[in-house]
Amino acid sequence: xxxxxxxxxxxxxxxxxxxxxxxxxxxxxxxxxxxxxxxxxxxxxxxxxxxxxxxxxxxxxxxxxxxxxxxxxxxxxxxxxxxxxxxxxxxxxxxxxxxxxxxxxxxxxxxxxxxxxxxxxxxxxxxxxxxxxxxxxxxxxxxxxxxxxxxxxxxxxxxxxxxxxxxxxxxxxxxxxxxxxxxxxxxxxxxxxxxxxxxxxxxxxxxxxxxxxxxxxxxxxxxxxxxxxxxxxxxxxxxxxxxxxxxxxxxxxxxxxxxxxxxxx
Amino acid sequence: xxxxxxxxxxxxxxxxxxxxxxxxxxxxxxxxxxxxxxxxxxxxxxxxxxxxxxxxxxxxxxxxxxxxxxxxxxxxxxxxxxxxxxxxxxxxxxxxxxxxxxxxxxxxxxxxxxxxxxxxxxxxxxxxxxxxxxxxxxxxxxxxxxxxxxxxxxxxxxxxxxxxxxxxxxxxxxxxxxxxxxxxxxxxxxxxxxxxxxxxxxxxxxxxxx
Numbered sequence: 001x002x003x004x005x006x007x008x009x010x011x012x013x014x015x016x017x018x019x020x021x022x023x024x025x026x027x028x029x030x031x032x033x034x035x036x037x038x039x040x041x042x043x044x045x046x047x048x049x050x051x052x053x054x055x056x057x058x059x060x061x062x063x064x065x066x067x068x069x070x071x072x073x074x075x076x077x078x079x080x081x082x083x084x085x086x087x088x089x090x091x092x093x094x095x096x097x098x099x100x101x102x103x104x105x106x107x108x109x110x111x112x113x114x115x116x117x118x119x120x121x122x123x124x125x126x127x128x129x130x131x132x133x134x135x136x137x138x139x140x141x142x143x144x145x146x147x148x149x150x151x152x153x154x155x156x157x158x159x160x161x162x163x164x165x166x167x168x169x170x171x172x173x174x175x176x177x178x179x180x181x182x183x184x185x186x187x188x189x190x191x192x193x194x195x196x197x198x199x200x201x202x203x204x205x206x207x208x209x210x211x212x213x214x215x216x217x218x219x220x221x222x223x224x225x226x227x228x229x230x231x232x233x234x235x236x237x238x239x240x241x242x243x244x245x246x247x248x249x250x251x252x253x254x255x256x257x258x259x260x261x262x263x264x265x
Numbered sequence: 266x267x268x269x270x271x272x273x274x275x276x277x278x279x280x281x282x283x284x285x286x287x288x289x290x291x292x293x294x295x296x297x298x299x300x301x302x303x304x305x306x307x308x309x310x311x312x313x314x315x316x317x318x319x320x321x322x323x324x325x326x327x328x329x330x331x332x333x334x335x336x337x338x339x340x341x342x343x344x345x346x347x348x349x350x351x352x353x354x355x356x357x358x359x360x361x362x363x364x365x366x367x368x369x370x371x372x373x374x375x376x377x378x379x380x381x382x383x384x385x386x387x388x389x390x391x392x393x394x395x396x397x398x399x400x401x402x403x404x405x406x407x408x409x410x411x412x413x414x415x416x417x418x419x420x421x422x423x424x425x426x427x428x429x430x431x432x433x434x435x436x437x438x439x440x441x442x443x444x445x446x447x448x449x450x451x452x453x454x455x456x457x458x459x460x461x462x463x464x465x466x467x468x469x470x471x472x473x474x475x
Contacts, residue, residue, distance in 0.1 A: 098338045101331045113439040211342075213436065223447050226422070226438035231345035233432035236451055243444055 004207045012208050016193040023202060028245050030200045033253065035152065035260035037160045045161025045179065049153035052202060053143035058153035059136050060161045060179070064170075067123070067130040075122020075130040079108035081137040081150065088142040104137060106227045107151045110185040110216035111135075114224040117158065118180035124166045131163065133179070144203040147214050148253075151187035156257050159184065160264070185224050186253045187216040188246035192232060197241060199249060213239065215246035219254060223247075266377075266468035268385050276386025278468075280378040283411060284368035289378035291386040294356035308353035312341035314375055316364040336372050337362075343376050343396070343425040343435035349389040358388060369415040373398050376425050376435060377461055384469055393465050394434060396425035397457030399450040401442060406449045408457045422450045428462040431455065 012022055025031070031052030039048040045060035067074060081104040083091040096104070111117065122131035135158065137150045161179040164172055191201035191209035198205060201212070211232025216225040223243055228234065234242075271277035274290035281287075297303040314336040318324050329337075340362065348358070360382070362375035373396035380394045400410040401420040410418050420440025426433050433451075442450065 098334055101334050102338055105331060105335050109439050113441065115441075218441075222441045222443055223438065224441055226436055226447075228339070228433070228436035229342060231342050233346045233427065233434045234436065235432065236448075236455070239433060239436065239451060240444075240448055243447055247444065 004204060008204065009208045012204055013194055016196040016198065019196070021198065022204065027196060028199045028249060030249065030253070031202065033152070033256055035156055035257060037156050037261050037264045043157070044163070045157040045159075047153040047156035047160070049149050049156065051145055051149045051152075051200065053141060054145060054149045055140040056146065056149045056153050057138045057140060058150065058157040059138070060157045061134045061136070062163065063132045063134065064124065064129055065132045067127065071119075072127035073123045074119040075117075075133065077108070077112065077117055077119070077133045077135065079104045079111070079135040079137065079154065081107075081139070083139050083142075087139040091139070091142070102229065103146055103150060106147055106187065106214055106225070107137065107154050108135070109225040109227070110151055110187050111155060111158070114183045114185040114216070114218045114222075116155065116181055116183040116185055118182060121180040122163075125170045129166075129170045133158075142203065144206045145189050145200050147189045148187050148200060151185075151216065152253060152257060155181075155184055155186065156261065159257070159261055183218050184254050184257060185216050185218050186250040186257070187214050187225070188250050188253075189214040190242050190245065192234065192238065197238060197245070199245060213242050215243050217247050217250045219251070221247050266381065266464055268381050268468050268472040274382070274386075276382040276384065276388070278378045278381035278385060280374050280381070282370060282374040282377070283409075284366060285364070285371055285374045286366040287371065287374045287378045288363045288365065289375065289382040290361045291358065291379070291382040291388065293358040293386070294353040294388070295359070297355065297357045302357070303355045305354050307350040308348075308356045308358055310341040310345050310348070310350070310358050310360065312337045312344070312360040312362070312379070314340055314362045314364075314372070316367060316371070320364045320367045336375070339435055339437065340372065340376055340379065344379060344383065344394055346432065346434045347380070347390050347392050347394045347427055348383065349391065352389060358383075369410055369412045370398050370423070372396070373423050373425070377465065381465060381468060385472070392427040392429045393462060394425050395428055395458040395462040395465060396423065396435060397454050397461050398423035399454035399457065401440060401446065401450070406446060406453055408453055420446075420450070422447070422454055424451065424454045424458065426455055426458045428459055
């Protein structure tokens with residue numbers, strides 16, 4: 001497993017106690033974010049996202065399938081993440097591990113719980129045929145804060161995705177419409193190092209962190225998902241601080257997503 | 266709540282929480298298998314959360330699914346801060362949580378049970394970990410949603426705390442809440458955790474006296 005020298009660990013911890021970070025950022029500052037919507041041609045929706053040196057691609061594909069029995073007139077969304085071996089010495093080929101599953105589920109939860117996708121409109125024939133939306137996350141370069149990179153990429157890909165129109169008998173037509181997405185949930189992840197809360201932890205910071213928290217907000221300023229990760233603990237005030245930071249910085253990232261999409265059209 | 270219900274496990278417990286029925290067991294500290302997972306500065310925690318096929322309405326396919334794996338991971342994250350893991354380098358503590366009957370709130374019941382099993386196994390700890398959820402149902406913030414409330418509810422916030430220091434060790438949330446509602450739900454859930462904490466202490470005293 002990837003490890004970090006004790007001297008470097010101590011350096012990052014000491015810096016955090018002084019209110020500083022190794023790369024000179026403020027505690028509530030993201031690295032540079034680059035968003036490229038419609039990055040791929042074959043996927044119905046896609047996005048390439050960089051946060052600093054972290055690089056991820058998300059593709060959206062569809063299938064037609066049967067709905068869940070308890071929600072016969074709603075489409076289905078599923079999210080999965082692939083930690084490709086090229087992205088980190090820690091990643092190995094094979095079925096997704098704990099971390100990949102947690103990542104996919106945290107990203108999924110933000111989109112699902114905010115009701116970003118109007119799943120009623122994904123219904124083709126109630127109880128028989130619905131659209132299944134696959135959100136597939138591919139990690140290219142893991143330099144910390146995969147959750148936010150993937151969360152931004154996933155919602156960007158969904159916002160730009162096209163959906164084939166089906167007629168009343170459930171046969172495909174040649175017409176395409178945008179996927180019914182009406183919200184932009186954005187996750188913000190913070191690391192707790194000592195007593196400090198650091199937004200957008202870079203890889204070295206991730207390796208020394210005591211605990212991690214992700215708060216996903218929508219444009220209404222509502223909190224739609226939270227997840228504490230790794231060991232360690234938070235005080236109530238620290239959680240509320242994280243919520244406030246997420247509301248503020250999430251809105252900035254949301255504007256970046258909207259700008260990137262409007263520029264690509 | 267009952268402590269020491271299984272003979273072979275180093276520590277075990279049984280928790281009935283409404284209609285939830287949960288067993289937890291602890292083995293260790295013991296040798297780390299596979300070897301490469303060992304850490305020379307602390308014990309590692311391996312936590313398995315499992316739902317039996319007969320625990321829910323429609324039979325659940327046996328074996329781990331993505332939900333179980335995620336819950337296992339956040340559970341070990343919730344318990345580790347309370348355990349003096351640094352006293353047991355190069356070893357591992359195995360925790361198993363088995364849900365016999367599920368009725369919403371099983372991860373909280375599981376963490377509560379696992380804590381009792383850890384104490385029963387004689388693992389040195391800073392504090393107990395008590396878990397409880399708060400949620401929003403019918404536009405009101407309420408404690409510990411039941412199955413019907415959970416399915417129709419507007420939000421669910423399961424947390425775990427170390428009650429002596431009020432450190433939050435598990436935090437998840439799904440649904441839609443405003444900032445103020447998040448705070449209200451967290452405070453309510455924390456008060457729920459404190460009640461669970463008292464019950465945990467009582468259950469431990471039944472077995473260990475004092």
